[in-house]
Amino acid sequence: MIRSEILKEIAPILNPHLVVCNIGLPSQELHMIDDNERNFYMLGTMGLSSSIGFGLALAQDKPVISIDGDGSVLTNLGTLPTIANNATGNYTLLIIDNGSYGSTGDQPTYAGMKTNLTNVARACGCENVIEVQDKDLGPVLQEAVDSDQMTIIVCKCDSGNIKLPVITMDPVVIRHRFMEAVKG
């Protein structure tokens, strides 16, 4: 499965929850599949989806899911020790590991070579790291969101993209409606 197929499948699981979504195609795909005020779309700032979602999870009690990519986690590897050492049960980090920089044309990342992000997350001190194949993600994600233990999911899948328009919504609108959803 490619990322857009995965997002289609897990959209109903994501829907009731606060979701911070990675820059580029992941956000464009989520926006197309199920745009709602509980989604925070990143329009730039590669690497910070996990950090933004984690700050949000620490600041309030609702469940938060950060959707990240292998390339973005590699660019902000320092995030994993921070998350591990300040664990909060309402946080789930979903790393869609397609082994490539998808949004920029599927150039290979080191996560698709010798580097194993599951092991990296564990070595950083994350206690509940689950590696899962794309087709098996749904129940694993549901359980991670329902449980009060913080979970890092590394979802292995295929590279590949669909053609999509960019998100034209103003960032302040995205942020405002998201904050209303956080409060609501």
Added chain:
Amino acid sequence: MNIDKKIVDDLVANDVSFVTTVPCKQLAGVIEEVEAREDIFHIPSNKEDEGMGLCAGAFMGGKRPAIIMQNTAIGVTINTLATLTQFYRLPLPMIISYRGELREPVACQVEMAVHTKALLAQLNIPTYHFHWKDDVKEFDNILKYTFMCNKPVAILTDANFWGGYGDQ
């Protein structure tokens, strides 16, 4: 007046309850004070752009954030300041040790010091420079200003302000 205590008192009085830090020798005292306060959740970050991401999330979760870092981090965080903090209009007080200024003993620090104000000006980031101990009296106003305008705001604090490098 103890400046470390005054800075953290002002943070608490302005309802800042989420603080991320990357250390600098000049900031050791204020970081220790942040860590000691029950009203503040202190989360050290590994890199300052990561810290700004945490602060963005915390603000959207209803907490007022702040970051404490060295001026060299301006070189690390320009993309994040422009595409996250400014683009989404998020408030962020940045308490910055201004290394490489008067009374600096480490030559390498001067190399980023000479770019610091120019970079902040290029980014249109409101910038305050604390050089004398008394300048800290402005801090409370700067915090109110930051959360009024929803912008990142820089407070540069040099060695003279802290009482001389390593002499504190």
